[in-house]
Amino acid sequence: GLSVFGTLKHGKTDAASLEPAAKHKPIAYPRPDGVLTFDRLSSVFLSNTNHEEDQPVHLKVKDMQLQKRSEHDIYAGPSTRYCPAGVYEWVEKDGEDVFVINAQNCVHCKTCDIKDSNQNITWVPPQGGEGPVYQNM
Template sequence: MTFDRLSSVFLSNTNHEEDQPVHLKVKDMGLQKRSEHDIYAGPSTRYCPAGVYEWVEKDGQETFVINAQNCVHCKTCDIKDPNQNINWVPPQGGEGPVYPNM
């Protein structure tokens, strides 16, 4: 039996306000492209358990996209980013996953 990422994010009951500021900060987008994408082949798309990060082709350029609304606040990105270029900060208002049985 397998589970896809987005179904698992749904089951976490993650809740974020639509207009809240993004709580995942990239210090240097240029470094993210030069190193995380060009050298390491974009590991953020694989290490994030919620599929928050993706590289999307836009106008012939690969662009780093953050889907912060899917974040389950595991801080993996803060730890595993090869350049420590992604900084996780607590979301505004304490939103995030709601695990009712914990």
């Protein structure tokens, strides 16, 4: 019969069957090479785009009424979810839902430009046009 505390199938006690770790080669996982693989710390969230405080707004919403009527009222604000940097927020202000754009957080992934249900958001390359700058790699 099988007993939790009894001998194992191979007939040795647990302790006797334990082998020194040195006999086993550790599995070497390749380190992220920063080209095809990235560790979490250097992912899109920390892509370290430099922001000048006086940078012109590079995220343009063509029609704010449409944004409210459709993006908010019909689609329930997908921009607040698809943007990896939390740039877009719907904030209630004096009983009105206001679309807030925290443009300084943008990591220039261009998702909003592609994903907005109404094609109402346009992403413009930021000043300098260099896009994400991956440092320390």
